[in-house]
Amino acid sequence: MxxxxxxxxxxxxxxxxxxxxxxxxxxxxxxxxxxxxxxxxxxxxxxxxxxxxxxxxxxxxxxxxxxxxxxxxxxxxxxxxxxxxxxxxxxxxxxxxxxxxxxxxxxxxxxxxxxxxxxxxxxxxxxxxxxxxxxxxxxxxxxxxxxPEPGFNVVVHEFAHKLDMRDGSANGMPPLHPDMARQQWTEAFSDAFNRLQRQQEQQLYSGIDAYGATAPEEFFAVASEYFFTAPHTLHQQFPAVYEQLVLFYRQDPASRQKMTS
Ligand SMILES: [Zn+2]
CATH class of the missing domain: 1.10.472.150 (Glucose-regulated metallo-peptidase M90, N-terminal domain)
Incomplete structure (x- = not known):
């Protein structure tokens, strides 16, 4: 008290x-x-x-x-x-x-x-x-x-890792809010991560930085960079990931940008 x-x-x-x-x-x-x-x-x-x-x-x-x-x-x-x-x-x-x-x-x-x-x-x-x-x-x-380059921001990247590590390990899943579903997060992120890895193997550029395909924790940090600097690109490429990040950060940067443009 x-x-x-x-x-x-x-x-x-x-x-x-x-x-x-x-x-x-x-x-x-x-x-x-x-x-x-x-x-x-x-x-x-x-x-x-x-x-x-x-x-x-x-x-x-x-x-x-x-x-x-x-x-x-x-x-x-x-x-x-x-x-x-x-x-x-x-x-x-x-x-x-x-x-x-x-x-x-x-x-x-x-x-x-x-x-x-x-x-x-x-x-x-x-x-x-x-x-x-x-x-x-x-x-x-x-x-x-x-x-600024859309999709790149070193401060966002490193502080996203910080949020991810709050539960002890950087594994691409920060502690979620009680109103979020672990399974939805896991499905959205693993689908997107696997797709980015496949695209990278086939040397296809998806619009999302291939560095995100190196590990799940890097995918979360890279997705966060896009979320804050190029939200429309992330929304277009990985809508389910975008939705989970809206729930996690409790912000919707894509709608914010629409309103001002
Ligand atoms: Zn990193």
Whole structure:
């Protein structure tokens, strides 16, 4: 009881004394395509969530990068778009956002099904750790803002992984709401995943990034990127997946874009 009251008081304090500066906010809303179709009410709510996100999360730059207030805001606002109707509690099991100046290299051992360990090197634009930090390349975040490509958004991708990992593992199924049916989710996602894999094997381009065919958890993250940046494409290619994401995110970006265009 007391804790809850205390939490509410802190939220009100943050919103009153540490709001997102209006100029920076308006500039971001004007310049970033991903926010363009939001209503005034949605924007106001997103601004509040972003202020709370900035107070609760710890941003750090590595390799000499200094994270400016504007950079942190751009990440916070995109991260909060996913949870606009879900609440900030969905991100309460971790605190760090680590930003590299550009794409970064990771070397990791992996064990295959027969127990062979191999050392793999990859160049990444983002990465999420279960209960740990989100890691982003600023080059990629900046590109999504300045020259957005429909279906691609590194912040949406990594924070979708974060939501997926809330139940402990990234497997393409985040904890669903009580009013959702597990079976419908599984059918929609596995049908779509299998179809994308087949299309990729036959080298057919379906309109959805083939990276989604690499694993179910990547399919969920890629589908989320399309949901927020190219909702009509996702709706057209995989309508059942789109419907499940409407239920999960409690938003309908395709109808939002229709109303403004
Ligand atoms: Zn991923």
């Amino acid at each position: 007391t804790m809850k009251w205390f939490a509410h008081k802190r939220i009100r304090h943050t919103l009153r004394y540490h709001p997102v500066p209006r100029d920076a906010w308006n500039r971001l809303m004007r310049e970033a395509a991903i926010f363009r179709a939001l209503s005034a009410v949605e924007r106001a709510h997103l601004r509040e969530l972003s202020a709370l996100f900035l107070r609760r999360k710890e941003f750090s730059g590595v390799r000499g990068l200094t994270v400016s207030a504007e950079m942190a805001l751009a990440v916070a606002a995109q991260a909060c778009l996913l949870i606009l109707q879900l609440g900030l509690d969905c991100y309460d099991d971790w605190v760090g956002v680590v930003i590299y100046p550009g794409a970064f290299r990771v070397v990791r051992d992996s064990t295959d099904t027969i127990g062979l360990v191999s050392r793999q090197e990859s160049i990444l634009s983002g990465e999420s750790w279960s209960r740990g930090p989100v890691i982003l390349s600023w080059d990629d975040v900046a590109r999504d803002l300045a020259a």
